[in-house]
Amino acid sequence: MKKLAIIALAILSFSCKKESQESFGNETPAVTEEKELTPEELGKVIFEGKGNCISCHQIESKTIGPSTQEIAKIYKEKNGNIVTFLKGESDAIVDPSQFVLMQANLTLTKTFSDKELQGLEAYINSSLKQ
Numbered sequence: 001m002k003k004l005a006i007i008a009l010a011i012l013s014f015s016c017k018k019e020s021q022e023s024f025g026n027e028t029p030a031v032t033e034e035k036e037l038t039p040e041e042l043g044k045v046i047f048e049g050k051g052n053c054i055s056c057h058q059i060e061s062k063t064i065g066p067s068t069q070e071i072a073k074i075y076k077e078k079n080g081n082i083v084t085f086l087k088g089e090s091d092a093i094v095d096p097s098q099f100v101l102m103q104a105n106l107t108l109t110k111t112f113s114d115k116e117l118q119g120l121e122a123y124i125n126s127s128l129k130q
Helices: 002-026 039-048 068-077 082-086 096-109 114-129
Strands: none
Touching: 039 114, 068 114, 082 114
16 A cells, blocks of 8 residues: 555655746747837837827927927937937927926936936937928
8 A cells, every 4th residue: 555655655746847838948038028128119108108298398389388390400400419308417408498398307318317307318319201
């Protein structure tokens, strides 16, 4: 009887081990690598989401703030740096009279990483291509 119990336990333990090894090796990974976003794509995500820039800025038309096309054009003409402005390290050059409205947003953009700010700049500059 003891031999039968030992044999049953051995068979059971080997069969469980084999089953778990097989399923482990054959499973499709649940987590897939995320695609690395281009700076422009990252900027668009931030512009429309986390940064909430879209609430005041549109691509082609002035709403509360200037359009991204106007921003990109003026920064290009004046050799300005959008990133330094968003960090709060330079003055507004597009529409200084509206700067008071933008100050609350600068509190948010100052918390963004350099990569995020460069993405925003790339996205804004891409509006000139449209």
